[in-house]
Every structure is written in structure tokens, then in C-alpha cells.
Amino acid sequence: MSDKALKDGPMHYCPGCGHTMAHKLVCDVIDGLGVRERTIGIAPVGCAVLAYDYWNFDVTEAPHGRCPAVATAIKRLLPDRVVFTYQGDGDLAAIGTSEIIHTANRGENITTVFVNNGVYGMTGGQLAPTTMLGQKTATTIKGRDVRRDGYPLKIAELIALLPGTRYVERVSIHTKAGVERAAEALRTAFKVQMDGRGFSLVEIVAVCPTYGARSVKEAYDRVENEIIKFYPLGILKDEGL
Amino acid sequence: MTPAKKILITGNEACGEGAVTAGCGFYAGYPITPQNELTAYMSKRMDECGRVFIQSESELAAINMVLGASLTGERAMTTSSSPGISLMQEGISYLAGCQLPAVIVNVMRGGPGLGNIAASQADYFQATKGGGHGDYNMVILAPAGVQEMFECTYEAFDIAERYRNPVMILSDGIIGQMMEPIEVRYPQKSVDPDKSPWALRGCKGRESRSIRSLFLKEGALEEWNRDLQRKFRTMEAKEVRYETYKTGGARLIFVAYGTSARICRAVVDKLRQEGVKAGLFRPVSLWPFPYKKLKGLDKGTTVFFDVEMSAGQMLYDVRLAVADDSRVLFHGRMGGGVPEEADIINIAKKAVKRK
Numbered sequence: 246m247s248d249k250a251l252k253d254g255p256m257h258y259c260p261g262c263g264h265t266m267a268h269k270l271v272c273d274v275i276d277g278l279g280v281r282e283r284t285i286g287i288a289p290v291g292c293a294v295l296a297y298d299y300w301n302f303d304v305t306e307a308p309h310g311r312c313p314a315v316a317t318a319i320k321r322l323l324p325d326r327v328v329f330t331y332q333g334d335g336d337l338a339a340i341g342t343s344e345i346i347h348t349a350n351r352g353e354n355i356t357t358v359f360v361n362n363g364v365y366g367m368t369g370g371q372l373a374p375t376t377m378l379g380q381k382t383a384t385t386i387k388g389r390d391v392r393r394d395g396y397p398l399k400i401a402e403l404i405a406l407l408p409g410t411r412y413v414e415r416v417s418i419h420t421k422a423g424v425e426r427a428a429e430a431l432r433t434a435f436k437v438q439m440d441g442r443g444f445s446l447v448e449i450v451a452v453c454p455t456y457g458a459r460s461v462k463e464a465y466d467r468v469e470n471e472i473i474k475f476y477p478l479g480i481l482k483d484e485g486l
Numbered sequence: 487m488t489p490a491k492k493i494l495i496t497g498n499e500a501c502g503e504g505a506v507t508a509g510c511g512f513y514a515g516y517p518i519t520p521q522n523e524l525t526a527y528m529s530k531r532m533d534e535c536g537r538v539f540i541q542s543e544s545e546l547a548a549i550n551m552v553l554g555a556s557l558t559g560e561r562a563m564t565t566s567s568s569p570g571i572s573l574m575q576e577g578i579s580y581l582a583g584c585q586l587p588a589v590i591v592n593v594m595r596g597g598p599g600l601g602n603i604a605a606s607q608a609d610y611f612q613a614t615k616g617g618g619h620g621d622y623n624m625v626i627l628a629p630a631g632v633q634e635m636f637e638c639t640y641e642a643f644d645i646a647e648r649y650r651n652p653v654m655i656l657s658d659g660i661i662g663q664m665m666e667p668i669e670v671r672y673p674q675k676s677v678d679p680d681k682s683p684w685a686l687r688g689c690k691g692r693e694s695r696s697i698r699s700l701f702l703k704e705g706a707l708e709e710w711n712r713d714l715q716r717k718f719r720t721m722e723a724k725e726v727r728y729e730t731y732k733t734g735g736a737r738l739i740f741v742a743y744g745t746s747a748r749i750c751r752a753v754v755d756k757l758r759q760e761g762v763k764a765g766l767f768r769p770v771s772l773w774p775f776p777y778k779k780l781k782g783l784d785k786g787t788t789v790f791f792d793v794e795m796s797a798g799q800m801l802y803d804v805r806l807a808v809a810d811d812s813r814v815l816f817h818g819r820m821g822g823g824v825p826e827e828a829d830i831i832n833i834a835k836k837a838v839k840r841k
């Protein structure tokens with residue numbers, strides 16, 4: 246077996262899916278920091294549930310939304326390991342809201358990689374808490390309506406407010422510069438953990454071309470023209486390294 | 487064996503001390519009556535022992551923290567009471583599906599819904615017949631006193647580890663909150679998770695591993711289930727526990743566990759004084775249920791009398807064992823009611839006269 250964090254071979258994600266790039270970025274950072282052999286990853290329930298097929302370090306899967314609780318226990322027992330959760334927007338911002346908020350607020354020394362693609366990919370493109378107003382999904386065929394479906398949730402902003410969090414950044418991977426920034430943000434977030442400073446989270450604005458658009462290009466254009474206008478990129482909290 | 491030490495404590499505290507002595511390295515819990523003393527006890531003792539205690543934000547978080555702790559190879563426990571245990575069911579199913587050991591304690595209270603905070607035994611179905619989704623079983627131990635709260639918990643960790651499967655202690659509010667002197671004569675155990683052949687602790691010096699319950703490849707989940715079932719059959723063969731009391735020559739045998747068994751034991755003595763040959767069969771493992779042992783006590787005309795603090799849940803297992811419904815009597819109290827000795831004696835005497 247190779248000593249790289251990302252296993253060789255194809256991933257099952259749809260063409261243009263944000264998870265492919267997000268996996269690669271996370272694995273590059275783990276390799277760059279030289280921590281593969283002491284990393285434990287927690288995969289979500291969502292399209293990324295099969296992450297353990299791609300990640301060449303110890304990986305477990307948590308029940309839908311519960312990654313932060315699982316990670317909390319692992320890290321408390323193994324404080325010198327690098328522990329991170331990888332979660333979609335349904336996993337983190339809907340069913341798992343309680344766990345992510347309390348884990349962050351306890352200041353657990355873990356890192357969360359939050360892949361926000363604005364829909365539930367795995368179950369067929371339904372409304373997510375992060376879905377844009379007016380956006381059509383399998384359960385909002387006329388578009389997200391505030392009165393029926395409520396507002397899009399900026400959960401990273403919420404988490405940044407908590408005293409237990411040390412580093413929160415939102416990045417996007419629809420451009421080359423964005424990908425480079427994402428790598429930097431992930432590196433910083435992992436380093437915050439390695440320095441024992443507390444909770445860190447990187448939100449990656451990603452696309453689900455299968456359920457978010459008619460083509461990969463349209464999906465990427467939407468990120469540029471709409472999504473990052475509502476979900477502004479940048480550091481939401483940085484309590485210095 | 488270390489020399490016996492006598493201490494006076496509650497059932498809940500005895501349970502906690504059993505866990506501490508068994509080397510429990512991680513505890514997470516969320517307050518709920520009638521098991522609050524247990525969470526409080528663990529918060530104190532785990533700190534004293536330099537182990538991890540977390541008061542979680544919910545029972546959902548607690549059971550998933552236990553899952554995380556368990557997959558590092560540490561001994562892990564959570565405790566709650568009925569509504570909280572209902573919330574944990576998905577996590578318990580994941581533990582079984584991932585083949586992870588853990589100890590879960592249910593100090594039962596009255597239901598359904600918020601019910602009340604009085605002792606009850608109405609979670610028998612949930613505990614023994616699945617609770618969570620999918621084909622799984624777990625050893626369910628039912629202590630009938632403070633000493634057994636300690637012993638069952640102490641042993642539960644070994645059973646859980648032996649099979650890599652969750653184990654549940656099914657107690658109730660009376661056993662949890664009563665005080666009795668107990669003898670603590672068990673050696674302190676410790677585990678070395680670094681030696682675990684399956685735990686996730688980072689892949690230094692070995693191939694990377696995963697722990698999961700998802701199997702999407704054609705036939706893979708059925709294969710996994712077959713492995714689980716083989717394990718459950720072994721548990722059925724090896725983990726049966728029960729106690730008999732004056733069942734020799736008995737014409738009427740009470741079947742009861744936990745608090746109900748304590749009451750029936752007193753009833754047996756009273757009936758014997760009146761010349762009624764009564765005995766008690768007390769399952770300690772509710773799963774695996776001691777079907778064969780109970781069947782073995784049947785002389786063909788023996789009357790079995792199941793007493794529970796429920797509408798009759800273990801009753802189905804008793805009927806299954808005896809395979810003659812006409813000889814299985816039942817008396818139960820619901821919603822926190824406790825069976826009265828006089829009521830039990832009346833029903834018993836009438837039945838014995840009839841036969």
C-alpha cells in the first residue's frame with residue numbers, strides 16, 4: 246500500500262462533483278503535514294459516505310449528522326492524533342446541527358471539513374438548509390419559498406460566533422485560485438488542531454452538478470454569480486496561530 | 487480476588503463503580519431521572535481516575551460519543567432511562583452493525599412518552615427484541631439488587647468485548663435508587679487499546695483500517711449479517727444466566743426479573759409458609775432468554791406465573807418456553823405501579839386450587 250493519504254483508483258462521484266476535489270485537497274494537506282499515520286477521519290452519511298474507500302488512513306463512518314460526537318470521543322481519548330470530520334450540508338447543518346454547535350462550543354480540538362453543495366446529493370437532490378432562496382430541488386419544485394421552507398442557513402457564521410472555535414473560513418473550489426486558497430485554509434485548520442488550540446472548520450462551497458444544474462459549467466457559473474454572493478468567501482474567525 | 491470490602495451505596499452508584507472497576511475509560515451521559523445519581527457518580531469517579539467524562543448535549547450525542555470511544559478500543563459506557571434510551575436506538579444499531587463493544591444502561595421508568603419517573607419494566611420489548619433497526623441482538627442483563635448492579639456492569643464490559651457487540655443493563659428506578667450494602671471484591675481491570683487488532687488509533691506501522699456498517703457490494707451485507715448471526719447464536723449458547731429459588735418440587739413457579747423478582751421472592755416464602763409449593767425462576771440474561779432452563783422446570787402440570795411492571799412483555803418469552811399458554815399466569819402493573827404481594831398471592835392461590 247502506498248504511503249499517500251489518497252488511495253489510487255477512481256472515485257464514484259459524478260463528473261464535476263465537488264467531493265472529488267475536496268477529498269484530494271484534504272489528502273494533500275494530510276500528506277503535506279506528514280500526519281497520515283496518526284490521522285483518524287470520520288465520514289458522514291451523504292455522498293461522501295464511501296470516503297473510506299479512498300482515504301488511506303484510519304476512517305470510520307458516523308450515523309447521519311453525528312460525526313462531531315464521534316470525533317469528540319476519539320480526540321479526548323487520543324489527544325495526539327489528528328481527528329477530523331468530513332460532512333455535507335444536510336449532515337452538518339440539518340440533522341447534525343446540535344452536535345456541530347456543541348462540539349464547536351466545547352472547543353473540541355478537532356477539524357471539520359464542511360462540504361456545502363446546497364442540496365442533499367445522496368438522496369436525490371432535495372432541499373438542504375443551505376439551499377438558496379428560489380432554488381428548485383426535488384422537494385421545492387417551484388423553488389425554495391421562505392414561507393414554506395425557511396431561510397438558507399449560514400451555519401459557518403453561527404459557528405464562528407462561538408467562543409470555542411478558533412478558526413473558521415469559507416472557501417470555494419470553482420476556480421484555480423479558489424482551490425489554492427482552500428488548500429491553505431485546510432492546512433491552517435489542521436495546524437490549529439495540531440497546535441492544540443481548539444475547534445476549526447473550513448466550509449468548502451462545492452457543486453452537485455447532478456442535482457444543482459443542467460451541466461457542470463452551469464453549476465460552476467452559479468457558484469460565481471449567485472452562491473458566493475450569498476455565502477461570502479473568506480476568514481470568518483481567526484484567533485491567530 | 488482482592489479482599490472483600492463492604493460499602494453501602496445505591497444501585498446507580500454500584501453500577502458506576504462496577505464500570506470504573508471494569509476499566510471503563512470513557513463515559514458520556516445526559517441527565518434523566520431515575521438515573522441521575524449514576525451520571526453524577528461517573529462525573530466524580532472518572533475525573534478521580536483520570537478517565538474521560540462528558541456530559542453530552544443529548545442522548546444522541548452520548549451514544550455516538552460512545553461509538554467514537556469504542557472504536558479506539560477503549561471501554562465505553564453510557565447510561566440513561568427510557569426516553570433517552572429510545573433516542574439512542576439508531577446508535578445502538580450502528581454499534582451492532584459496526585461490531586463495536588459498549589455498555590448501555592437503562593434504568594427504566596414509566597412510559598410511553600414522557601410517562602413518569604417511577605420504576606417500570608416496560609422497555610423489555612425494546613431491549614430484547616431489537617429496539618433499533620436491522621437484525622441484531624445484544625446480551626441484556628437484569629440485576630435484581632445493588633450487588634448485582636455492580637456485578638452485571640462489571641461483567642458486561644467483558645461480554646461486550648468478547649463479542650464486539652453492545653451489552654445492555656436493564657434495570658429500573660427502584661433498583662437504581664435503593665441502598666444496600668455490597669461487597670466489592672473484584673480486581674480493578676484495565677485494557678490496553680494499543681494491542682487491539684481492530685481499533686482505529688492511526689495506521690502507524692500497519693495498513694489503514696475502517697470501521698463501518700455500510701456494505702453496498704452485491705451480497706456483501708448479507709454475508710456480514712451471516713457473520714453477525716453466527717455470533718448471536720454463540721451468545722445464545724454461552725451467555726444464558728438465571729437464578730432459581732425453591733423451584734425443586736414447586737407446583738407454581740414465578741418468573742420475574744429485577745424489582746418484580748424481589749417481590750416474587752418474598753411471595754414464594756409467604757406461600758410456602760401457607761403450604762403452597764411455590765418457587766421463583768429469575769432470568770438474569772433477558773437475552774439470551776433461558777428458554778431451555780425454564781422448560782426444564784416444567785413437570786407437565788406446573789403453573790408458571792409471570793409478574794412484571796408492564797402490561798406483559800417477558801410474558802411472550804415465558805409462553806414460548808412453556809409452550810402451553812393455559813398454564814402461564816400473568817400479573818402486571820403499568821405506568822410505575824408496583825405489583826402488590828397480596829394481589830400476587832390471591833391469583834396464585836386460586837390457580838393452585840384449580841389445578
Ligand SMILES: Cc1ncc(C[n+]2csc(CCOP(=O)(O)OP(=O)(O)O)c2C)c(N)n1
Binds near residue numbers: 333
Ligand atoms: C437518520 C437518517 N436520516 C436520513 C438518511 C438519508 N440520508 C442519507 S444522506 C442524506 C442527506 C445528505 O445530504 P448532504 O449531507 O448534504 O450530503 P451530500 O450527499 O449532498 O454530499 C440523507 C437525508 C439517513 N441515512 N439516516
Ligand code: SF4
Binds near residue numbers: 262366454455
Ligand atoms: S449526487 Fe451530487 S454530491 Fe453526490 S456524487 Fe453526484 S454530484 Fe456529487
Ligand SMILES: [Mg+2]
Binds near residue numbers: 334335362363366373
Ligand atoms: Mg449536500
